[in-house]
Amino acid sequence: MDDESSDDRHQPNVLSATALSQLLGRGETTSIAVVESCLARIEERDATLRAWAHVDRDRALAQARARDAEPRRSPLHGVPIGIKDIFDTYDMPTSHGSKAFSGHRPTADSGIVALMRRAGLVILGKCATTEFATPIPIGVGNPRDLGRSPGVSSSGSAASVADDMTPLSLGSQTGGSTILPASFCGVVGFKASLTGLDRGGMRHLRPTLDSMGLFARELADIALLNSVLSGRSAVQPPKHVADLRVGVCRTVNWSHAQPETVAALDSASQALREAGARVMDAEMPPLFDDLEQSFQIIATVEGARTMASDFEAHGPTMNHWLQETRRAGPTIDAARYEKAQLHALECQRSLGEIFERCDVIVTPSACGEATRDLTGVSDSAFNRIWTLMHGPCISIPAFKGPNGMPVGIQVVGPVGSDARTIALAQCIGGVLA
């Protein structure tokens, strides 16, 4: 950031979670020092950025003091994290970005938040989200350029990490809500397999699409956080990309790609090939042609179900996207919904066959640089279909567009192979760095 003095670069808030883990483990810093520097950064910048829906300074400091006074619970003991404001916290409000839930105070934690506390992470506060994670922006700034979109819907989760307010944050993805903001803000975003990370107690938007998302500034931090939250060991990244079988997939939505995205996929393919990877074509077969329609049917039917009682109570106050879901949901009958789910399953099987030929797929993260459109719906064309395929997706901030804004490249793996896909993304990230 251009407002950083050289002193700021030595503050703990700019460090990665991996670096903080090491410093805290060796007793070379304290959780209180780390949390204070994050809070200072938030205080300095958030009036401009509006990345946070709620920060409880006293509570964050109390957590840090308690963690400093006890043995380490996990490698992330004492490390701060921000929580997308759709996940319940027993001690902070959860607004779902909606007037309908303004000041709503759940009395218990979502499962993932409880697991974070159990691992000794410090909950800094709640990151701003769009209304019920729909794609209508709500005024969060992109720290790389305030005139451009931070992406939706995990806008605050991505922006706060990009702006060094927190090393880690939690998001979610039902359409493109993690990978898109990660690409726009120039951070690493990880969408877990559908059930790869605990969805316990989550208020669903769409039960067969809602996936957990993680943000960090370094790939190694995603490996560490995913390991702590899943309870599974991280996979050691291969030292060299040689012999890695990488499928390149333009997807059925290639026409949405801006020149910088076309260039990013070309550059990534070439760099991987030159480094010795076995780069191959992994295009979606014709079965995938109508998959966008199946996504829309599933998203609309499940969205209308999950929101039904809130529509009754608060419908007219909600944004136009939700109004449209309310209207369209009942027009789709059960048979069409079932047919769409069957189609999605058939595509998953077909993708499984592609993953017999390649270890991971490389595909665009977004249509291009962050858009100048601060109020319209961002295009998640390179995310929706992957969300429906249920596998792990990682956006690596490897490239720049014509305006110097970040352009991510996405690594996708088979369903359930989250730790391995993260490790392979680390290896690929090393080649693209």
Next chain:
Amino acid sequence: MDDESSDDRHQPNVLSATALSQLLGRGETTSIAVVESCLARIEERDATLRAWAHVDRDRALAQARARDAEPRRSPLHGVPIGIKDIFDTYDMPTSHGSKAFSGHRPTADSGIVALMRRAGLVILGKCATTEFATPIPIGVGNPRDLGRSPGVSSSGSAASVADDMTPLSLGSQTGGSTILPASFCGVVGFKASLTGLDRGGMRHLRPTLDSMGLFARELADIALLNSVLSGRSAVQPPKHVADLRVGVCRTVNWSHAQPETVAALDSASQALREAGARVMDAEMPPLFDDLEQSFQIIATVEGARTMASDFEAHGPTMNHWLQETRRAGPTIDAARYEKAQLHALECQRSLGEIFERCDVIVTPSACGEATRDLTGVSDSAFNRIWTLMHGPCISIPAFKGPNGMPVGIQVVGPVGSDARTIALAQCIGGVLA
């Protein structure tokens, strides 16, 4: 069951899910035939057993017809399942066993229910549960002896499977709610690792304890259902128990064991040793001595948090267990709760060291046969601590007590090794059969 005529034994409702999967796959039966036979059994027996909170005959038949008319989605396509009435279903009421939620109609599915539908399972209805899964019985019968307890809290889930009303059911375990009723009713019960199966959208009772439970009459069915719901391949059970390293653990609550439980653990150890397994002592070190207290602190604090708004609205109508949680929750301060979680973590690490020496632990499922007490609290002494350890637990209905009632034996594995632990339990089950 003594009321079965020889004809009934050929009805599909008595078959295992594995057998049904094969018959359906080969086109030798239909989902409608299977569902009709389950519904007939429920109609015949449930006035006595009271295992179901809600059965929607027409909806179940409509699901079966739809599944029969389309390609198979999974190996369990068209197979019926019952759902513990704490999990939301968009098309049926969810009462949580509580007057406070009588007639409550959620508009969306819990994640796990949505995943079942997506895999083509047929949701038969909701299985009766105690009030918010607390250990106060609610009059479900034990099909092996109506004068004895079916165990709590997944009472209806266990009883319906034991009585051939459904081949499969979903339960949960926060204390002993899956393993105990499985042992009392003489079926196989599986408690997943804390986050081993999707907790999406689950209304938490205690976020760091609530685990998913599965019931079936055969171990192979658990392997199949766990694989379909987790999206992970089942592990092939080893053909022989030779060289399997089995730790025997009497736990810190051994004084609770009735003679039939003492005999069951002895018989299991001896049978495994004779079959060539490497049977070794795996007792809990002194660190575990106070773990019961830590369980109580965590359960009470988290229980009081999750129920806080319901206590406000409906407190006086709730059972005395919930009243006590309401009273006791606020008396435990944050520091005591954090100390209890740290203690649980330290015990988990210690158990991890034990699992370096042995592949699985064998331990009692319950204190003894199903009790004659139909109104009191069942003793979950052999379950609570394992729930707190977060690993997979399986109860195998291998033994009988002095009254001819089933006595289960429990196989416990390391956190996250669910598929492997099921496979090893299948191998052990073969020896004990």
